Amino acid sequence: MSWYIYLPIAHQSVFLPLVLGSGFVVGLLSGLFGVGGGFLMTPLLIMIGIPPTVAAASDSNQIVAASASGTYAHYRLGNVDFKMGLYLLAGGVIGGTGGVQLIKLLRQAGDADFVIQITYVVMLGVVGGYMLVESLQSLKASNAPAPAAPAPAKESAYSRLLGSLPFQTNFDKSGIVLSPAVPLFLGALVGILAAIMGVGGGFIMVPVMVYLLRMPMHVVVGTSLFQVLFTCVDVTIMQAWSNHTVDFILALILLLGSTIGAQVGARLSSKLKADQLKVLLACVVVLVMVKMLVSLLLTPSSLLSIHGGH
Amino acid sequence: MKRNAIIPLLAAMLLAVICGPAPAAEPPALCVPAEVKLDVQPPALTIGTFYSGQSARLVGELEEGQEVALELKGPSENASFDLKGKVGPFWMNRGLVQVENAPTLYILLLPAQTPPEAELESLGLGMTHLKGGVKVVSPGQDPEQIFAKFLEFKKASGLYQQRSGAVTYAPAGQGRRAFYADFDFPSSLAAGQCQVVATVFENGAVLGRLEKTYVVEDGPFLALVKGLALDRALLFGVLCVLIALVTGAVMGVVFKGGKGGH
16 A cells, blocks of 8 residues: 555645654644644645645645544533634634635735735734733743732723623633624634634634633633634634635544544643643744744745635 | 535545556557657556656667757646736736647657757757747737746746756667656656657758557546536535544644643
8 A cells, every 4th residue: 555645626646644644743832822723834734745635625624623623621620601603603603704705805905825824824923922921921920929919809890891891791611701702703703813814713803702701721721622613613614615625534544643643632621731832832833933934034946836725 | 414425535645555556548659660669668657646746768679870859748728827927127917828739748859969949949959949839918018028927937837848968879780779758756746648759850851750648647546636626626625624624633632731621
């Protein structure tokens, strides 16, 4: 038996263990942090020679499996806030639809790709940098001896704003009380960004849930996966239907690796402290930012690339 | 209903095998020089599930003193590319270019005494000669430069090859000599009808060309998947999602260990 397998839509033969291993690593990140992993997997697939359009579409297909597997694992651990997830999802659909139209306008206006890629790098840098500093400080504080009598925390303007919004609802699983308008609005915002940047948005959604919705980290991971699952079901069907770019064989190999990785990730996630998880995720986000920055600065091996994809 | 739809596809995947060779296509003859013969081994190529490139050999016979160059051309296609350029310190997509009517595959096998590039072009051979049949649409860009970049791109993927010394001649006997040339089909090959062309030349002048059709086809399983993806795209998308969900759920159950549900 050959270690290579031929992909009928990509028209490309690939080394089976390499694709299986890539799926496992991305699945592990997915289960660990609640991100889809598209921001990592799609460039990886392009690097091994898969056309960008096929890489992006097939990746969405494998994320369906990884996020289904991860959502189920987190559900069993009691880490999915379905109510919050549905509000975020509804917002994401509205924002995503608007974002697609926005990107069309940007492209008509001129060199949108430049704006998008720079925005991407800046956002990853800001989000990753902030998470890294904040979670490292938090880790340090938790290791230090506890003060005799902690000073009462002063309520921030943001907290007062959240409290003043109408229709305050109890999100039991997350242990917070919020107006549904907040997850709807933030979901829409992430949807717009995800549509503009051409990714699922999990790595933006997770910091939004942690810092703006103030959900506990373990619930964030499961809830984010639940939302990613629906986004990628939609993307897979649309890509297969409109563009014929889903390579099922590629997706099948990736998902075999990623579903196992997602399960391992979910178990690891329950064994790590929230701050440790945040530090690790921040490192991944910063690494992706550095990788993107380097790819923008180094002369590419070929000045032509197949049109399409992210 | 859903299960009925998934099971045949899963079964087909599990039973996927590399299929046997298909019958060779009828060779049409064009300007055939007297007594020139050409054959391809294997006579046809089937891309199976585990295809990762394939060695092949072109064999033939011609008169003593004559030279031969062998070409393998894939079907023509139109392709769109993003062209990268520098904006300040950053490399960005700076425009869309189209390369029309270029062969998907081009392999040129030459004898040891390879004519220089200019002579190759006058013989109607080589990548520079291909340019004549290709249309480059590149607003604001020099088509010559874009075509050169296109060749680099294709060579890097192994789809365009030019090899000197690839044609080996046997010792001549009775005024004739046999020749052969080994080559590898690249791993990034797509199914389609290729042309094998033997150009016979002597003292820098073409004596004639012999052309044959060579069929590259998908094996049954790959053909099934491709057929579904292209002809029943919506069903295919839904099946992909269902299979992914089932796999995710099965893995969830398989991994259901010490940690209980709540």
